[in-house]
Amino acid sequence: MDKVISYLPPGLPLLIDVLNLRQPLNAALLVLLVVLTLRVLLPAPPFAPLPYALSNSPASGEYHWRSATHPKSEVWRRWTTKELRGFDGTDPAKEGGRILFAIRRKVYDVSSGRNFYGPGGPYAIFAGRDASRGLAKQSFEADMLTPVDEPIDSLEDLTSSEWDNLKDWEHGLTG
Template identity: 35%
Template sequence: MNMMAGQFINSANAAVDPSSSDAMRLLDAKPAGVNEQKERQALKNQTSSNIMFVRGETQGVGYNGKMVNPDIIDIGDIITAVILGVYYPKIWEQIRSINFGKKKTSNGNLSAENYSDLLLTKEQLNEFNGVGGQPIYLALLGRVYDVTRGEKHYGPGCAYHFFAGRDASVAFITGEFKNYIEDEADNVLALKSPAILSLINWEKFYKSDYIYIGKVIGRFYDESGHPTKYENKFRAMAEEAEFDKFNEQKLKDKYPDCNIEWSIEKGSHVWCTESSGGKERNWIGYPRKLYDNGNENFRCACVKKEYLDTKEVVITPYDNCEHESQECYYHVN
């Protein structure tokens, strides 16, 4: 009986800090007799929403005022303890059903790898909002993180409590908390490339600073935890955005920004130097309008003489400015 299936914490137990690594291991058992299997299944079906599924090592958890070593506890020990009344009855009074979304192996047992992710519906995720001492879960792009240790930011009454217990990925970009449409809160495909990259940066932040818990069943992941077409499309868009950013940076290295200033008397003044655009170089260049992807938006770029007739990008000279002048003045109507 030593196949590891995961760990759980009873958040009602004051001796256990949900944000710490102190948790009891729930070990799955090898196939046994019919009666024992029924007992095990009954225990598994009595899973509380006050019990967090976590991963990682644990040093032990107390019950009945004593510390136990989780390394020597298996499912049989737990069943025995319950039968003998070692665990307080009030623990089981709080037990409610929660869908862990795990698959069974061919022999009917839950495998260890199936416990790697916790799968939650939106309704179940909403319960973990920090109210009444509950743990605080936050979802971003369909992935759930335990942010309980950041309670001063995400707890009730705090600045970012809006994000607790939900996936509000769009609000990370818009900052819109009041006109909130629940069904569209995680619909990110309409965002522009810079916003998508910003979400990817947020994702990196939560991965590095908080504990990854699992996934939300819905837009990004199905009931088995597999990526949906929506998730795949978003990741493809993110890759494209990264590629565009890389190319944009290459263009900025080749065609660095001009210096620019404005005054009432002279209007806009643009000019090039050997360090304009923050790029130190051994050439100066000539101010040109460089258009982004051929649209109406442009930036002032310093262009080398040999690139003045390039077809790589769309560049045009400033009106009333000499062809090889290193500064130009213009007025915006």
């Protein structure tokens, strides 16, 4: 073997000595080198948690639940304040008792939160109305609502903190 090593280029005999796997340290280092090389060249797939079963009804008493079907798509349309007024959740014959309210000229369907926005709920005053001023000022007083037959409130007198309140409400409704 020494005769063969003498014909090899310089540096290669040292490599052969290092790869002498009869030495436990050399074997362990080689295994470590192979494992680290494979982890770099073949990374593990990204972690994806397993989906877990959620109830499909809010009546189950669980905090989180998933609707059994995807919500029906809505067609974009323009609303007048008088049209919007009819969607306060009091008339079950009107599109299943939908509850709508507007913030900054955008109409939101809050029917899924019937306990909050529907009749008898803490936010029922805003159902079927432009709720912008009341939500911005965090007020549930009737004088915060613009009458249906008047122009839409321009909200020009709101302070920066009231605008922040309003934007937080919008973000909460849109996600």
